[in-house]
Every structure is written in C-alpha cells, then in structure tokens.
Amino acid sequence: MKGTIKGFDIAPFASAEETLRYALLAEKHGVSGFWLGEGLHGRSATALLSAVAVQTKKIQLGTAIIGVYNRHPAIIAMEAATIDELSGGRFNIGIGVNVSSLVKHGLVSDAKSATKQKPYEAMKDSVEIIRGLLSGKNTVYHGQVFSLPDPGSTLNFHGFRPLRPNQPLYLGSRSPKILELTGQKADGVILSRSLSASGSYVKDSLKHISDGARKAGRSLDDLVIASNLTFSVSKDSELAKNHVKEVVALYVADPTLTAENLMLQHSKVKPEDLERVKQGLRQGGMHRAAELVSPEMIEEFAIAGNVDECVGKLEELGELGVQVPIAFDLIGPRPEEAIELIAKEIMPRLLDS
Numbered sequence: 001m002k003g004t005i006k007g008f009d010i011a012p013f014a015s016a017e018e019t020l021r022y023a024l025l026a027e028k029h030g031v032s033g034f035w036l037g038e039g040l041h042g043r044s045a046t047a048l049l050s051a052v053a054v055q056t057k058k059i060q061l062g063t064a065i066i067g068v069y070n071r072h073p074a075i076i077a078m079e080a081a082t083i084d085e086l087s088g089g090r091f092n093i094g095i096g097v098n099v100s101s102l103v104k105h106g107l108v109s110d111a112k113s114a115t116k117q118k119p120y121e122a123m124k125d126s127v128e129i130i131r132g133l134l135s136g137k138n139t140v141y142h143g144q145v146f147s148l149p150d151p152g153s154t155l156n157f158h159g160f161r162p163l164r165p166n167q168p169l170y171l172g173s174r175s176p177k178i179l180e181l182t183g184q185k186a187d188g189v190i191l192s193r194s195l196s197a198s199g200s201y202v203k204d205s206l207k208h209i210s211d212g213a214r215k216a217g218r219s220l221d222d223l224v225i226a227s228n229l230t231f232s233v234s235k236d237s238e239l240a241k242n243h244v245k246e247v248v249a250l251y252v253a254d255p256t257l258t259a260e261n262l263m264l265q266h267s268k269v270k271p272e273d274l275e276r277v278k279q280g281l282r283q284g285g286m287h288r289a290a291e292l293v294s295p296e297m298i299e300e301f302a303i304a305g306n307v308d309e310c311v312g313k314l315e316e317l318g319e320l321g322v323q324v325p326i327a328f329d330l331i332g333p334r335p336e337e338a339i340e341l342i343a344k345e346i347m348p349r350l351l352d353s
Contacts, residue, residue: 061092068095
C-alpha cells in the first residue's frame, strides 16, 4: 500500500472573486491541487471550476464532492468533459451521495432514511454512466436509480469527443458498501471530512476499500487516497484552532451531517460532550454550539494549529495511507497566509518525509 503523502490540495468555500484569487495564488506557490465542494443552494462547484480552469495552467482541479442526486450522472459527465477540455486535461471528478441534500430537498425525512433512495445503487449507476459516456462510445445503461435509454447515448459536442476517456473518478462516502465500490471501480477515494482526521476512521475506511479492490483483482496501490479535512493553519495556533470551532460544531450537531455513532467509535470524545454541543445548537444557534466545542473535539475531528502541529498530524495520516490531504472549506483564519504556509512550510516537510 502506498503510504507517503504525494501532495497537498485546498478546497476553499469563498466568494467567486476570492475563489479565483486563491486558485491563482495556490498555483503560483505550487500547491498541487484545487478542489471545490458544494453546499446546499450555494455556489456551483462546476461553474466556478470552469472559471478557474481558464485562468490557471497547471494546477490539478476537481470536485470534492458533488452530489449525484443533484445532477443526473450524464450531466456530471458532460460538465466533467467540458472542464477537462477547458483545463487541458486537469480535471478530476469527485462524486458522493450528499445525504444533507437528500434531506433538505425533501427526498427523505431525515438522514437515517437515506437508504430509501438507494444511495449505493445511485453511486454504482453514476459510475457506470459517467465511465460509459466519457469513453466516447455509445452507452446504454439501465440502473436502479439512473439510466440511459436505448438506442444509446454519447458525448459528442459538435464533433468534439472527451479529451480523456479515462478521466480520474473519485468517490466520497462514509458507507462501507460504497467504500467497497470505490475499491472495485474508482480511481481514488475522498475520505469524509467530518471524521478523516481520526486515524482509527482512516484505517477502517481503507479496510473496506481494500476489500472492494481485492474482489476486483486490484489493490490499494491502484487508487489515490485523498481526504477532505477540517483544516486550519496559522502562525497563531490558538487563532487557527478557534477558526474550526463552528465547522466542528456543525458536523457534531447538524442532524443532516452528523455521524455520531462513527464519531464515538473512532474518537475519545464522550457522548455527553457531543450532546452538549447539540443542545447548544438547539438553544442558541451555531455560535453557542461553537462555544461548547472542546479542545478534545478539535484534536479528534480537525487538523488545526501552527505549522508544526499540522505537520505532525498530517504525517500520522500519511503513515496510515493518506496520499493527498485536502484542506476543505477553511484553510486558515487568513487564507492567503495559510496558502503560503501550506506551500512553503508544510508541503516541503511532508513531501520530503
């Protein structure tokens, strides 16, 4: 199994103007990749990445992640081929279920009901359709959630075929079954942000991925192991740690995002501590919930602090098999400073280790 960190990527949530500025700054400093995720009713990751694609020249781009229920996989394939064309072959597709959007779009009543929408089948169908369309061949597929009807579909933009028929496809999920599917079918995985600072969670996830890879005659060496992380770096350690409190609170307390059972299984945090943050959200909103986030929660569910503190935890993840950490959403209390710290002080230490 590959166990050395190969790069360090960022995935900021910011305004359109800030996103473009951060992408250009990341490329200038040599950050290896620039990804964007999507929040419910937020900015379109693919639209923003199209703009980034035409203003950058070499940095890798990707979605980390977009939800398969928000776009038919044929639309995902169309957008992926288009951004790959714009970027000259630098775009990576990252897809997931996005349970939060299922709940907030009214497709299920709560996160525990997500299985009613067949998430495993939706992901499997999406992989097959996206792969088929990007291959440039006529694709017929009849799935349990998504289908392409007879007589077959193809991506043909007025004579233009997809630039790369084997465009990299990453899956992101906490589901053991979907992690196995990742091992069988995908080029890489993007581990779940809410838990991937936990070494225990990483080891458990990689076991499921390895099981799937083995069933398909593959190994973990055939996949890129990426990981969305609640991440914050600053020269001021306390400032960096305070910066992640609201996001940690969100993943602990928001009923459409939280994975409480996994948090308890893979951390030293106690049930009563999680419940205290939940009560804070109910009674006083996100600001109050953030006030109740303990230092132990930050230690367990985030990578935050000064350069030395962040490098120490990233090295531990690298030893477990994480190859591409992704600083997701936050980066640091001062994003420009954080990008420079990542490129000039964190990446050299990780890549040389």
